[in-house]
Amino acid sequence: MLRVEDLKTYYKTPQGFLKAVDGVSFTLEKGEILGLVGESACGKTTVALSTIRLLSPAAQVMGGKVLLHGEDLLEKTENEMRQVRWRNISIIFQGALNSLNPVLSVKQQIAEAILAHLHLSGEEVDTAINRLFTAVRLDPDRKRNYPHEFSGGMKQRVMIAMALACNPEVVIADEPTTALDVIVQRQILDLIRNLRDELHLSMILITHDLSVVAQLCDKVAIMYAGKIVEFGDIFTIFENPKHPYTQALLKSIPKMEATKARLSHIPGSVPDLTGEVPACRFYGRCQFGQRVCEEVEPKIEQSGPQSSVACHFWRSIEPR
Amino acid sequence: MSNQTVLESEEKYSTARAYIKTFVEFSRLYRRNRMGVIGLCMLIFFVAVAILTPYLAPYDPTTTFSSAFLQPPSWTHLFGTNEAGQDLFSQVVYGTGPSLIIGFAAALIATTIGTLIGLTAGYFGQLIRDLLMRLTDFFLVIPALVLMIVLASIMSSGLTSIILAIGLVGWTGTARVVMSQTLSLREQTFVEASKASGAGDFYILRSHILPNVMPVAFAQTVLVVANSILYEATLTFLGLGNPAQITWGQILQFAFVSGAITTSWWYVLPPGISIMLVVLAFSLTGYSLDSIFNPRVRKI
Amino acid sequence: MNHVDNANVLVQIKNLKKHFPVRRAFFSGVKPSEEFVHAVDGISFDIHDREAISIVGESGCGKTTLARLILRLMEPTEGTITFDSQDLFAATKKEMRKVRVQMQAVFQDPYASLDPKKTILQIVSEPLSVNHVTKRGRETFERVNAALTAVGFTSPQRFLAKFPYELSGGQRQRVAMARAMAVNPRLIIADEPVSMLDASIRAEILNLMLNLQQEFNLTYVFITHDLAVARYVSDRMAVMYLGRIVEIGPAEDVCTKPAHPYTKALLSALPTTNPQQRHEGVEVKGEVPSAVKIPSGCRFRPRCLYAFDKCEVEPEMIKVGEGHYAACWLVEKP
Numbered sequence: 001m002l003r004v005e006d007l008k009t010y011y012k013t014p015q016g017f018l019k020a021v022d023g024v025s026f027t028l029e030k031g032e033i034l035g036l037v038g039e040s041a042c043g044k045t046t047v048a049l050s051t052i053r054l055l056s057p058a059a060q061v062m063g064g065k066v067l068l069h070g071e072d073l074l075e076k077t078e079n080e081m082r083q084v085r086w087r088n089i090s091i092i093f094q095g096a097l098n099s100l101n102p103v104l105s106v107k108q109q110i111a112e113a114i115l116a117h118l119h120l121s122g123e124e125v126d127t128a129i130n131r132l133f134t135a136v137r138l139d140p141d142r143k144r145n146y147p148h149e150f151s152g153g154m155k156q157r158v159m160i161a162m163a164l165a166c167n168p169e170v171v172i173a174d175e176p177t178t179a180l181d182v183i184v185q186r187q188i189l190d191l192i193r194n195l196r197d198e199l200h201l202s203m204i205l206i207t208h209d210l211s212v213v214a215q216l217c218d219k220v221a222i223m224y225a226g227k228i229v230e231f232g233d234i235f236t237i238f239e240n241p242k243h244p245y246t247q248a249l250l251k252s253i254p255k256m257e258a259t260k261a262r263l264s265h266i267p268g269s270v271p272d273l274t275g276e277v278p279a280c281r282f283y284g285r286c287q288f289g290q291r292v293c294e295e296v297e298p299k300i301e302q303s304g305p306q307s308s309v310a311c312h313f314w315r316s317i318e319p320r
Numbered sequence: 321m322s323n324q325t326v327l328e329s330e331e332k333y334s335t336a337r338a339y340i341k342t343f344v345e346f347s348r349l350y351r352r353n354r355m356g357v358i359g360l361c362m363l364i365f366f367v368a369v370a371i372l373t374p375y376l377a378p379y380d381p382t383t384t385f386s387s388a389f390l391q392p393p394s395w396t397h398l399f400g401t402n403e404a405g406q407d408l409f410s411q412v413v414y415g416t417g418p419s420l421i422i423g424f425a426a427a428l429i430a431t432t433i434g435t436l437i438g439l440t441a442g443y444f445g446q447l448i449r450d451l452l453m454r455l456t457d458f459f460l461v462i463p464a465l466v467l468m469i470v471l472a473s474i475m476s477s478g479l480t481s482i483i484l485a486i487g488l489v490g491w492t493g494t495a496r497v498v499m500s501q502t503l504s505l506r507e508q509t510f511v512e513a514s515k516a517s518g519a520g521d522f523y524i525l526r527s528h529i530l531p532n533v534m535p536v537a538f539a540q541t542v543l544v545v546a547n548s549i550l551y552e553a554t555l556t557f558l559g560l561g562n563p564a565q566i567t568w569g570q571i572l573q574f575a576f577v578s579g580a581i582t583t584s585w586w587y588v589l590p591p592g593i594s595i596m597l598v599v600l601a602f603s604l605t606g607y608s609l610d611s612i613f614n615p616r617v618r619k620i
Numbered sequence: 621m622n623h624v625d626n627a628n629v630l631v632q633i634k635n636l637k638k639h640f641p642v643r644r645a646f647f648s649g650v651k652p653s654e655e656f657v658h659a660v661d662g663i664s665f666d667i668h669d670r671e672a673i674s675i676v677g678e679s680g681c682g683k684t685t686l687a688r689l690i691l692r693l694m695e696p697t698e699g700t701i702t703f704d705s706q707d708l709f710a711a712t713k714k715e716m717r718k719v720r721v722q723m724q725a726v727f728q729d730p731y732a733s734l735d736p737k738k739t740i741l742q743i744v745s746e747p748l749s750v751n752h753v754t755k756r757g758r759e760t761f762e763r764v765n766a767a768l769t770a771v772g773f774t775s776p777q778r779f780l781a782k783f784p785y786e787l788s789g790g791q792r793q794r795v796a797m798a799r800a801m802a803v804n805p806r807l808i809i810a811d812e813p814v815s816m817l818d819a820s821i822r823a824e825i826l827n828l829m830l831n832l833q834q835e836f837n838l839t840y841v842f843i844t845h846d847l848a849v850a851r852y853v854s855d856r857m858a859v860m861y862l863g864r865i866v867e868i869g870p871a872e873d874v875c876t877k878p879a880h881p882y883t884k885a886l887l888s889a890l891p892t893t894n895p896q897q898r899h900e901g902v903e904v905k906g907e908v909p910s911a912v913k914i915p916s917g918c919r920f921r922p923r924c925l926y927a928f929d930k931c932e933v934e935p936e937m938i939k940v941g942e943g944h945y946a947a948c949w950l951v952e953k954p
Contacts, residue, residue, distance in 0.1 A: 039818040151907050181678035182845065183904055186889035208819060215891035215898055234895045252823035254852040255893045256875060263852065265824035269788050338739045338781040509732040516691045517747040517799070518720035531737045 001202060002028040002051075002089075002170055007064035009043075009050045015274045020046045020059070022226040022273075025300070028170065028219075033196055033203045035213035035234070038223035041270060044206045045094060047223075048172045052089050053081050068170075086117045087166045094174040094206075096159040100147035106158050107143035114165045132161040135198070137191060153184035157191065164195070174206045189216050210253055214238060222246050225270050225281035228300070232307025242303045242314040244286045280312070288313050349612050356608025362601035366594075370417035377410035381566055393586050400586035402571075403578040411571055412590045419567045420598070422483055423549035429487025430548070431494050431541040438498025439533065443506055443525055449499075459492050465554065472555055478562040486551045494540045501533050535613035542606030546599045553595050568595050630807060630839050631667035631690065636660055636699035638685050642912060657911045659685040661863030663699075667807070667841060672833060674842035674850035674871070676886070677860035680908060683843045686860070687811050690841065691725055692716065703807075721751050724800035728812035730792035734784040740795055741780040744768065747803045767798040770835075772828060790821035797828065801836070809841045814849060826853055847890055851875050856943070859883050862911060862919045868937070869944030879946035881924045918948070926950055 009021040021043045028034050036044045049055050051066045051073065066073040068088060076084065093099055101109055110132065111125050120128065133140040136157040147155060156176060163171050173192070177185040193216060195201055205217060213220050213234070220237050222230040222245065230243040241247045251264045268285040271277045279297040283289045292312055303309040311317075350356055369376060378398075384405040391401045399408035441452035459467070468485040475481035505511065506529070514524050555561060556569030557576065568591035575587045639656035659682045667673055675683045688694050690701060692708055701708040703719050711719060724747065727733040734743055744764045747753070754760045768776035771794040784792055793813060800808050810829070814822040830853065832838060844850050850857055851871050858868040859882065867880040878884045885904045892898055905923045909915060915922050917932040924931070930949040937945040938952060 039820065153907065181908075182847070182886055183678065183889045184907075186891070189891065209891070210819065211891040211893045214893050214895045238893075238895050249820060250893075252820045253893060254823075254826070254846075254848040256848050256851065256887070256890055263823035263827060265822075265827065266820040267824075269790075335739055335741065335781065338783060341781075342783070509727050509729055510735040512693065513725065513727055513733045513796070513799070514735075514746065514750075515693055516720075516725040517750055517803075518717060519746070519750045523750060528735050528738075532735070 001030050001069065003065075003067040004047070004051065005065040005067065007047065007050055007066065008062040009046050009055065009059055010062050011046075011059045013058075013274055018274045019226050019277075020273065021050065023064070024223070024226070024228050025064075026221050026228060026231055028202050028204060030169070030202055031196065031200045032219060033192075033205055033217045035217035035220040036204055036206045036223060037208065037210060037213050037220055039208055039270070042223045043226040044223050045174055048091065048174055048204065048206055052085055052091055052172070053078075054085075054091070083117075086113065086163075086168060088168055089170040089172065090163040090166070090168040091172040092159050092163045092174060092176055095179065096176070097152055097155045097179055100155060100158065102147055105144050105146055106150070110143075110158070110162050110165055113162050117166045128165070129161075132164055135164065135195065136161045151184075152180055153187060156180065156184075156188055160188075160191070160195070164199070164201075167199075168201075170202045170204065172204045172206070175208070176205070177212060178207070178209070185212075192216060210249065222249070225277070226273060227281055227310065229282065229311070230303075230307070230309045231300070232304065232309075236304055236307045240304075242307070242309040242317065243282075243311050244288055244317065245282050247317070280310075288317060346612070350608065353608040353611065355604045356611075359601045359604025359606075359608065362597060363605060366416060366420065366598055366601065369413060370420055373413055373417055377407075377413040379407045379410045381406060381410040381414045383407070390580060390584050390587075392584070399590045400584070402574060402587055403580055408571070408587060408590065411566055412568065412594060415566045415568045415571060415591065416594070418479075418565055419549055419552065419569070419595070422479065422552045422567065423545045423598075426483045426486035426490065426548040426552065427541055427545040429483065430490040430544050431537060433487070434491035434494025434540070435498050435530075435533070435537050437491065437495040438537075439502050439525055439529060441495070442499040442502025443521070443529060452495075453499075456492050456495050459489065464489050465551065468551060468555060469558065469560065472560040479565055482552055482555050482561055485555065486548050490544055490547060490551070494537055494544060497540050498533050498537050501536050502529055505529050505532050536610070539606055539609035539613050542602050542609060546602035546606065549595065549602070550599055568592075628669040629666045630669040630704060631841075632700075632702040633666070633690070634664050634700050634702075636663045636686070636689060636701065637697045638682075638689060638694065639697045655912050658682075658863045658914050659911060660689065660696075661914065663860075663863070663865055665858060665865060665868060667839060669806075670833075670837050670839055671856060672840040672842060672854040673856040673858065674840075674844060674854035675858050675860055676844060676847055676850045678845055678886075678908065680862075680911060681860040682863040682911070683860050684811060687725070687809050687841070687843050690809060691723065692719075717751055721747075721753065721803045722806045724803065724805040724808055726793070726796050726800050726808060726810045726813045729816055730789045730796060731784070731816075733796055734792055736784055738783075739780060740768075740782050740784075740787075743784075743795060744799045744802055747799060751803060753803055763802055764798075767802040768795075770801055770832065771795075771798045773798075788821075789817050790824060793817060793821075793825050794828065797825075797832070801832065804836070805838070807839045807841065809843070811843045812845070813842075815844065815846065822849070829853065847875065847886060859886070862909070862914060864919065864947065865937075866920065866948070867944075867946040869941065869946075873941055873944045877941065877944075879940040879944070879951050880920075880948045881926055881950070882920050883946075920948075 005025050007021055007024045011018040011020050024047055026034065036047065038044045046059065050061055053073065061074055073081065073084060100106065107129055110129050114120060114125050114128060129143055130140040133143060138154060138157050150158065177188050180188060189212065192203070196203060207213060217234050219232065220234050221228045222243065224245050230237060230241065230246045237246065241250055248264065248266045252266065254263060266285050271281060278284060278294045280293040283293040286293065298310045298312045300308050300310045303314055385401060386405055388397065388401045389405050390403050391397060393400045397407050397409060399412060402408055437452055437456065441449045467489045471485040471488060472481050475484065511524055511528055514528055552567065553569030553572065556567055557573045559573060561567065561570055563570065571591040572588065575581045580587050638660040639658050642655040642657055663686060675686060677683045689696055696709060703723065706715060706719055708719065741764055744767055745760045748760050748763060749756065754763060765776045768779065773779055773794065787795065814825050817825060826849065829840065833840060842850060842854055854871045856869065857871040857874045858865045859874065859880065861882050867874055867878065867883045874883060875887065878887055888899065903925060905925065909922065918935050921927045921931045935947045935949050937947050940946050940951055
């Protein structure tokens with residue numbers, strides 16, 4: 001349904017081009033929740049903003065295709081994109097809790113979002129907002145309240161309601177639970193799953209938290225330094241990760257279920273994407289790195305019926 | 321070299337290296353702002369004129385040329401002559417140094433007072449802050465020039481009284497800026513960490529708050545200098561200065577007193593334009609410094 | 621894992637309370653200073669020498685305020701804290717100085733806890749100079765180098781002249797630890813030390829802290845909202861809710877055999893790291909109430925699914941297991 005092919009987005013900096021996203025491809029089927037996972041500055045937010053063309057002026061899409069039902073969104077004009085935004089794809093931005101206008105009631109803000117894209121009468125808008133509030137498990141009577149009268153979790157629900165205002169097919173959620181407490185986070189995640197089941201939503205969930213992905217997603221794409229290093233079905237990736245980065249990442253998070261074995265960490269740090277980067281971006285931190293990793297970029301290959309990986313040596317790396 | 325000398329010199333070396341690095345980074349940032357660079361160039365020009373005065377001025381400014389009273393500009397007298405027959409070009413050149421110095425000195429006093437008041441008001445409790453802010457408001461409400469005139473007339477006329485008058489009145493802008501910066505710095509985690517390490521209030525003010533407040537205060541200072549030069553010119557023009565000291569304001573005052581102000585444009589224009597250019601130079605520099613240092617203005 | 625061999629009590633906290641007055645607008649109809657935010661509302665527990673205890677809770681539960689009180693960065697409304705038999709809040713400046721050297725802190729934000737205008741050398745040497753532990757010069761220099769080496773910088777001299785902005789988040793947090801270690805403290809209070817770091821760096825810092833504990837016989841108070849991290853790092857765990865401790869005990873027991881409904885809710889709300897083991901969260905009613913109007917009786921009552929009549933009375937700490945206590949009447953029920 002949504003297919004991203006070889007997306008490249010670069011930022012212009014005084015030091016040169018920062019290759020934030022450098023050849024990213026993935027697919028999203030209807031009713032699927034795809035997790036886009038990576039640590040900070042790996043490019044995941046840039047990918048999201050590129051698909052709906054809301055990049056800052058310093059960023060430029062340098063290549064690739066974003067195909068929604070076969071149509072390339074990158075080819076559309078700004079006017080055409082405005083039709084696509086919110087009606088076909090909507091987004092919940094990072095730090096959404098602070099994106100609500102404090103001087104308007106939430107009803108006014110959601111109404112604004114609706115009316116910007118659909119021509120509805122005042123009454124229809126009202127009904128729509130009631131329906132949205134119920135969908136996100138908020139009391140519709142509270143729609144006249146102001147943002148400061150809501151708690152963090154409730155504000156996030158409002159943001160989700162806003163994203164659903166025009167019945168989009170795809171919702172992109174950028175770190176939707178990062179600022180929330182554990183219990184509220186769980187409620188929001190459960191809500192997202194229920195919405196997916198009820199509305200057949202497709203979703204791209206951007207997060208750095210692997211446990212959120214494990215809890216909620218059907219597919220996962222692991223990003224590192226602007227590239228997808230592993231992609232596939234959630235169970236396969238978690239049980240049998242093929243890429244050294246994925247393996248290392250899984251080994252470095254404290255788990256409640258596991259025994260108290262020592263966590264391992266990944267030495268070194270992410271390469272500077274403005275300068276010279278090794279062909280495989282993970283080279284230098286990878287315990288299996290060889291000369292060829294520095295010079296030849298690994299291509300994404302099928303590693304199983306539901307998974308693919310970009311690594312020269314994935315076949316020879318021992319499973320966990 | 322013994323081990324301990326190596327270690328000691330290492331310590332000094334590393335801190336020096338760090339500050340050099342900061343300066344290089346800063347000048348790189350500054351160069352990006354075209355207006356600021358222009359302002360800085362103008363400043364350097366005027367400072368050069370002040371330093372090289374004896375070489376630039378063709379004549380001694382007090383020498384009278386008995387045949388040439390109120391002559392318009394000519395090749396012998398580039399800016400013409402005044403009613404006493406003195407070469408105006410030399411006078412303007414000689415006036416550069418004092419005008420700048422008075423501006424600097426007054427601004428130094430104003431900024432010191434302003435920073436001290438701002439730090440105290442911002443760091444300590446509500447009561448002190450309220451008191452000091454009311455004081456600041458008092459000075460803000462009364463027109464600065466009026467207050468300066470009053471102060472300058474009370475004291476004996478001359479350089480020092482002008483400097484003091486400007487300095488004692490012009491600190492309010494700095495105080496406000498420093499206070500607001502201090503207020504926000506006080507809540508920063510590194511201040512908390514310092515307290516947890518065992519630091520006392522004065523150490524924190526001196527060692528953490530002041531260095532972080534300096535950039536903003538410095539940017540303000542540059543603007544205060546611009547204002548001070550203008551105020552000096554005004555006060556001297558009003559006759560509160562020392563007639564024996566040549567400053568641009570003084571030249572204008574003589575122009576006014578001698579009545580030449582309506583007839584001889586060459587008398588008025590050069591000092592007037594000089595004042596304007598210097599103030600502009602300081603303002604441009606000050607604003608671009610502010611845009612680098614002031615976290616709210618910074619667009620980076 | 622480090623066991624509590626020496627059950628000497630290092631810090632004793634008794635009935636600690638901190639109430640912040642709520643400043644209301646003039647016309648709100650409420651008399652000023654009648655309403656308080658009960659940030660910390662009656663906390664009593666011991667910290668044993670050389671143990672790592674974590675204080676766990678959601679935002680607003682008061683754990684950060686508790687940390688500030690232990691560090692004496694604020695004065696309590698009520699209660700005492702004793703450090704090595706020294707009453708903290710009654711201490712003179714001189715006595716406080718002696719205590720401060722033994723008690724250091726690491727904060728959450730590696731970007732904000734280091735003064736951006738100071739070099740690493742100046743930052744790490746600050747506790748030494750402020751407490752007059754060493755004179756400027758060679759001794760300071762050596763101790764700073766030793767501290768930086770202890771936290772994992774292999775050639776510390778390279779970093780002395782650097783500014784914080786030149787370091788990565790993980791490196792900055794290590795500098796913060798070096799700063800804490802420079803005075804050879806006995807107790808380190810870490811307030812969410814890894815929550816702002818990337819996943820792969822977290823493990824590095826957590827392991828560092830564990831190593832330092834073993835090497836230097838440190839005592840840790842670990843404040844966090846992340847139960848998995850708390851379990852990894854600590855021997856004992858205390859769960860806070862609305863200013864009180866609701867459960868305390870060995871970390872393993874609290875995590876595998878939670879007794880208080882709130883602890884159970886927290887644990888079940890944690891997202892799993894194994895997609896095969898997705899489970900339903902324990903239902904909890906409503907939202908966290910404001911700390912101004914604390915519910916009467918058991919403060920968790922309005923949200924608890926199992927509340928019964930006895931919960932009208934505020935529960936005491938009841939023993940659930942060896943060293944394991946929970947403030948819940950349900951524990952008594954057969």
